[in-house]
Amino acid sequence: MAELSTAEPDTGPATGPEAGPDTVIATRALTKRFRGGQLAVDGLDLAVPAGSVFGFLGPNGSGKTTTIRMLMGLIEPTSGTARVLGQAMPRATRTVLPQVGALIEGPALYGFLSGRDNLLRYDSADPTADPRTRRARVAAALDRVGLTAAASKKAKAYSLGMKQRLGLAAALLQPRRLLVLDEPTNGLDPQGMREIRSLVRELASDGTTVFLSSHLLDEIEQVCSHAAVMARGRLIIQGPVAELAAGARGLLVVTTPDPGDAARVLKEQGMADVVVEEDRVTGEPPDRDLAEVNAALVSAGVRVRGFGLERASLEDAFVALTGEGFDVAG
Numbered sequence: 001m002a003e004l005s006t007a008e009p010d011t012g013p014a015t016g017p018e019a020g021p022d023t024v025i026a027t028r029a030l031t032k033r034f035r036g037g038q039l040a041v042d043g044l045d046l047a048v049p050a051g052s053v054f055g056f057l058g059p060n061g062s063g064k065t066t067t068i069r070m071l072m073g074l075i076e077p078t079s080g081t082a083r084v085l086g087q088a089m090p091r092a093t094r095t096v097l098p099q100v101g102a103l104i105e106g107p108a109l110y111g112f113l114s115g116r117d118n119l120l121r122y123d124s125a126d127p128t129a130d131p132r133t134r135r136a137r138v139a140a141a142l143d144r145v146g147l148t149a150a151a152s153k154k155a156k157a158y159s160l161g162m163k164q165r166l167g168l169a170a171a172l173l174q175p176r177r178l179l180v181l182d183e184p185t186n187g188l189d190p191q192g193m194r195e196i197r198s199l200v201r202e203l204a205s206d207g208t209t210v211f212l213s214s215h216l217l218d219e220i221e222q223v224c225s226h227a228a229v230m231a232r233g234r235l236i237i238q239g240p241v242a243e244l245a246a247g248a249r250g251l252l253v254v255t256t257p258d259p260g261d262a263a264r265v266l267k268e269q270g271m272a273d274v275v276v277e278e279d280r281v282t283g284e285p286p287d288r289d290l291a292e293v294n295a296a297l298v299s300a301g302v303r304v305r306g307f308g309l310e311r312a313s314l315e316d317a318f319v320a321l322t323g324e325g326f327d328v329a330g
């Protein structure tokens with residue numbers, strides 16, 4: 001993004017070759033140890049490319065919110081550096097935050113005010129917001145999140161999904177280069193989740209970089225172009241979502257009315273971790289030509305209905321990398 005290169009020159013420590021002008025968020029060895037001794041974030045090197053929808057993924061307690069709070073200048077790191085839009089945080093908080101729309105830990109709303117009045121009030125508390133354009137910007141933001149019809153209703157009558165959308169509208173009152181959303185679909189029903197996800201996709205299609213945290217793997221796979229995976233305060237892996245999933249090997253899946261014989265032959269052929277479930281036999285594909293494996297099944301008299309590789313998911317990648325299931329609490 002051209003405008004990023006006009007940001008103030010680096011004044012902090014070097015942030016590494018990956019943190020070029022097209023990197024919207026870059027951290028280097030970012031660490032937070034809380035007073036009680038809890039190491040919540042441990043040596044994090046994060047690089048969020050401009051224009052990406054970047055999923056920050058990890059089980060509960062893995063350090064996502066603590067990282068986001070450091071990125072937004074809300075808490076100081078114990079050590080390491082964080083740069084947002086090319087500038088060092090928390091030092092540049094005042095210049096950076098007006099360019100960032102943030103939705104962290106649910107929106108703070110006044111239940112007795114209407115959705116529209118909440119936004120008017122929120123905007124009037126922002127010293128960088130132009131009061132002359134306030135009503136028009138509020139109307140545009142309400143329209144953007146699909147709340148125009150409900151704008152006069154009191155916020156306390158809003159569903160959780162509507163409250164989240166109002167929070168997003170607040171983040172959209174000014175043009176933003178970056179949106180930071182902490183667990184934006186947390187607590188929503190499936191319909192509310194779909195609405196927020198499609199809104200995120202729409203915002204991203206305008207070129208805004210979106211950084212969103214989630215503990216839901218399928219959410220990241222559905223919405224994000226890039227992801228970083230956290231576990232116990234440490235970065236496990238980051239990169240384009242398609243590449244992360246491709247890093248894990250897919251499963252070989254054989255469908256057959258003769259699962260017992262199939263499992264025996266597949267083991268002989270070198271397939272590991274063989275699991276039989278009704279007419280499906282799955283496992284790690286053997287390291288040889290799969291056409292030969294299929295031929296071996298057929299010549300052993302196994303009736304093969306289906307034979308193929310199932311694409312690995314981000315969850316497979318996570319399990320392969322950490323040796324843990326994804327629902328572990330840090």
Ligand SMILES: Nc1ncnc2c1ncn2[C@@H]1O[C@H](COP(=O)(O)OP(=O)(O)OP(=O)(O)O)[C@@H](O)[C@H]1O
Nearest residue numbers: 034036038040058059060061062063064065066067
């Ligand atoms: N203010 C604090 N004081 C002490 N420990 C904290 C504090 N805030 C967070 N922690 C601890 O740091 C670790 C990381 O928490 P954090 O909230 O960043 O994780 P998370 O990935 O955002 O999880 P969640 O989705 O549950 O919020 C946890 O073990 C948590 O208990």
